[in-house]
Amino acid sequence: MAGAIRVTMEVGADGVAVVTICNPPVNALHPIIIQGLKEKYAEAMDRDDVKAIVLTGAGGKFCGGFDINVFTEVHKTGNVSLMPDVSVELVSNLMEAGKKPSVAAIQGLALGGGLELTMGCHARISTPEAQLGLPELTLGIIPGFGGTQRLPRLVGLPKAIEMMLQSKFITAKEGKERGLEAKVFKELVLSPTSKALVHAFFAQRLTTKVPGVTDVQLKPRKIRKVAVIGGGLMGSGIATALLVSNTSVVLKEVNPQFLQRGQKMIAANLEGLVKRGSLTKDKMNKAMSLLKGALDYSDFKDVDMVIEAVIEKIPLKQSIFSDLEKVCPPHCILATNTSTIDLNVVGEKTNSQDRIIGAHFFSPAHIMPLLEIVRTEKTSPQAILDLITVGKMIKKVPVVVGNCTGFAVNRTFFPYTQGSHLLVSIGIDVFRIDRVISSFGMPMGPFQLQDLAGYGVALAVKDIYAAAFGTRNLDSNLVDLMVQNGRQGKSNGKGYYIYEKGGKPKPDPSVQVVIDEYRRCAKTMPGGKPVTLSDQDILEMIFFPVVNEACRVMDENVVIRASDLDIASILGMGFPRFRGGLVFWADTIGAPYIHSKLSKWTEIYERTKHNPAGFVEVTHVRCYFRCWQNNCLICIGTLVDLSGT
Numbered sequence: 148m149a150g151a152i153r154v155t156m157e158v159g160a161d162g163v164a165v166v167t168i169c170n171p172p173v174n175a176l177h178p179i180i181i182q183g184l185k186e187k188y189a190e191a192m193d194r195d196d197v198k199a200i201v202l203t204g205a206g207g208k209f210c211g212g213f214d215i216n217v218f219t220e221v222h223k224t225g226n227v228s229l230m231p232d233v234s235v236e237l238v239s240n241l242m243e244a245g246k247k248p249s250v251a252a253i254q255g256l257a258l259g260g261g262l263e264l265t266m267g268c269h270a271r272i273s274t275p276e277a278q279l280g281l282p283e284l285t286l287g288i289i290p291g292f293g294g295t296q297r298l299p300r301l302v303g304l305p306k307a308i309e310m311m312l313q314s315k316f317i318t319a320k321e322g323k324e325r326g327l328e329a330k331v332f333k334e335l336v337l338s339p340t341s342k343a344l345v346h347a348f349f350a351q352r353l354t355t356k357v358p359g360v361t362d363v364q365l366k367p368r369k370i371r372k373v374a375v376i377g378g379g380l381m382g383s384g385i386a387t388a389l390l391v392s393n394t395s396v397v398l399k400e401v402n403p404q405f406l407q408r409g410q411k412m413i414a415a416n417l418e419g420l421v422k423r424g425s426l427t428k429d430k431m432n433k434a435m436s437l438l439k440g441a442l443d444y445s446d447f448k449d450v451d452m453v454i455e456a457v458i459e460k461i462p463l464k465q466s467i468f469s470d471l472e473k474v475c476p477p478h479c480i481l482a483t484n485t486s487t488i489d490l491n492v493v494g495e496k497t498n499s500q501d502r503i504i505g506a507h508f509f510s511p512a513h514i515m516p517l518l519e520i521v522r523t524e525k526t527s528p529q530a531i532l533d534l535i536t537v538g539k540m541i542k543k544v545p546v547v548v549g550n551c552t553g554f555a556v557n558r559t560f561f562p563y564t565q566g567s568h569l570l571v572s573i574g575i576d577v578f579r580i581d582r583v584i585s586s587f588g589m590p591m592g593p594f595q596l597q598d599l600a601g602y603g604v605a606l607a608v609k610d611i612y613a614a615a616f617g618t619r620n621l622d623s624n625l626v627d628l629m630v631q632n633g634r635q636g637k638s639n640g641k642g643y644y645i646y647e648k649g650g651k652p653k654p655d656p657s658v659q660v661v662i663d664e665y666r667r668c669a670k671t672m673p674g675g676k677p678v679t680l681s682d683q684d685i686l687e688m689i690f691f692p693v694v695n696e697a698c699r700v701m702d703e704n705v706v707i708r709a710s711d712l713d714i715a716s717i718l719g720m721g722f723p724r725f726r727g728g729l730v731f732w733a734d735t736i737g738a739p740y741i742h743s744k745l746s747k748w749t750e751i752y753e754r755t756k757h758n759p760a761g762f763v764e765v766t767h768v769r770c771y772f773r774c775w776q777n778n779c780l781i782c783i784g785t786l787v788d789l790s791g792t
């Protein structure tokens with residue numbers, strides 16, 4: 148690859164030197180490129196036949212910014228000198244202050260350091276559709292080559308505007324100041340936030356590299372027409388995502404009323420996207436024109452994929468799949484959006500197990516970016532590849548996972564809700580738990596999330612989780628009590644919070660009656676008195692069991708690599724990206740500490756069993772905390788290393 152990384156210069160008879168950055172796929176500024184730019188610029192300044200310089204990028208892309216792989220190297224070694232000086236030596240001295248005019252010819256994209264290079268030029272010409280931006284903050288750093296973000300902060304807005312819009316020479320004193328800017332940039336590169344965000348950047352791109360699927364010379368087949376079965380919340384969201392990406396959709400329902408309701412939901416989803424500014428009215432109309440409603444299977448004879456999104460009833464799904472096998476063409480992929488049911492059970496009554504696959508979307512499906520692609524031992528690599536391709540086409544991040552209860556995300560995070568219920572049972576305030584968890588960086592706490600998701604989901608999965616997770620399942624009747632007390636969460640405006648139209652959710656003090664009843668039933672408060680815990684204890688008692696489960700998920704190969712779970716946790720659960728994802732975060736804390744805390748809680752609960760003043764009913768609580776007997780937690784770091792990121 149090193150040969151492909153180069154900067155070329157061609158000088159025309161008109162005296163214009165065209166300097167081209169060549170580093171596919173996005174012409175990132177690798178140190179070789181930066182060195183090449185310095186050399187070509189110096190040469191151009193020296194040569195008498197060069198009158199002016201045009202700076203551009205090869206392959207229709209100007210430049211995607213500084214090479215992020217270098218940050219990874221810096222994070223590994225702590226050696227900031229791996230990052231060459233660009234802001235002063237190249238941009239200020241050679242380009243901006245150079246004696247010959249430079250013009251940036253921008254096509255495709257000019258991002259981060261790439262855009263900053265263009266600011267060093269004396270003029271910029273761009274094709275209208277080019278993407279311009281300074282996305283450095285998403286990597287935990289500030290623009291380091293003299294970008295608009297840092298100039299206003301360091302030299303004041305008027306001076307920054309003057310320098311950028313008038314391409315004015317800078318003084319030596321100012322140059323020194325700009326050098327100090329570069330120092331801030333280098334300090335930020337070494338910050339934990341930058342390490343986490345750079346990890347997440349590469350982890351996100353790695354999810355679509357699936358051994359045995361994407362490296363075996365298979366070609367994705369064209370998916371032109373998709374049928375969605377079920378026009379409820381999930382089905383209409385999935386249909387919306389497909390329509391927006393110009394795919395024809397047949398929406399099938401069981402009766403005209405349900406079909407009309409589904410079509411209305413899709414129209415409302417599309418209108419919502421227009422209101423948010425992410426879709427034009429024309430594109431909305433085009434999307435609606437690609438939608439066809441159906442009450443039978445007559446339109447299924449030429450579909451390339453079916454996504455079933457009906458209620459979670461095994462016999463219903465089984466009968467749908469045996470119908471599909473008869474009415475769809477043999478190449479058609481048969482996907483289910485189930486979030487809990489074993490795929491082998493769904494396809495039990497068919498002979499098409501090789502094309503049965505899980506397409507687990509997260510609600511609202513047209514907005515949430517994660518797509519869990521669930522494969523069984525029988526799913527063919529071709530079907531997986533096709534669904535990965537569809538996922539990318541509809542702008543989702545596909546993560547390929549194995550077939551188990553809850554798949555990767557819900558399985559890993561089942562202790563998240565249970566941990567919060569356990570804490571409430573031992574006397575911790577609901578709203579305090581939510582505050583601690585949102586301060587950590589989750590979009591909302593577990594109780595507000597439960598209100599939002601609706602209690603129906605929690606009740607539906609309760610028995611399934613109990614059966615699958617055995618003694619580490621915490622049996623809580625909090626949601627049952629909430630429902631018995633007329634609370635349904637956000638859907639009826641009354642959950643742990645009160646929901647008023649247009650207003651923010653407000654903690655509902657009257658929920659305390661339900662909490663008291665729950666604590667009376669749970670009998671886990673020692674001597675009937677609330678336990679005292681720090682915020683850190685609360686955080687750890689919720690997240691460490693989640694990490695524990697993540698280790699099982701990795702060890703059972705439900706995910707291909709640890710970093711897939713990082714991305715799934717960020718995009719599926721809203722785990723803070725700036726912490727790099729669940730496993731990356733756990734790794735920064737260290738397996739020994741997490742292991743010791745889980746062991747300690749297990750012991751405390753165990754001891755209390757023999758201690759009359761201790762917890763009254765402890766067995767399930769003890770099991771909930773018990774770290775996996777294989778001491779899998781010790782492996783966190785090793786598994787992260789295996790991910791190859």
Ligand SMILES: C[C@H](O)CC(=O)SCCNC(=O)CCNC(=O)[C@H](O)C(C)(C)COP(=O)(O)OP(=O)(O)OC[C@H]1O[C@@H](n2cnc3c(N)ncnc32)[C@H](O)[C@@H]1OP(=O)(O)O
Pocket residue numbers: 172173175176211212213214215216256258259260261263282283286289290291292294349352353
């Ligand atoms: C000093 C400066 O101020 C600091 C900086 O410049 S920091 C860098 C700022 N630039 C960025 O953050 C841009 C990051 N890149 C992106 O947002 C997107 O990759 C993009 C919009 C350029 C292209 O998106 P898309 O077409 O969907 O392709 P995508 O899959 O993301 O990337 C294609 C490949 O290019 C790589 N790539 C993209 N930008 C890169 C970069 N800046 N450095 C190194 N590799 C990069 C990706 O890792 C991926 O590699 P892979 O094929 O091996 O997985």
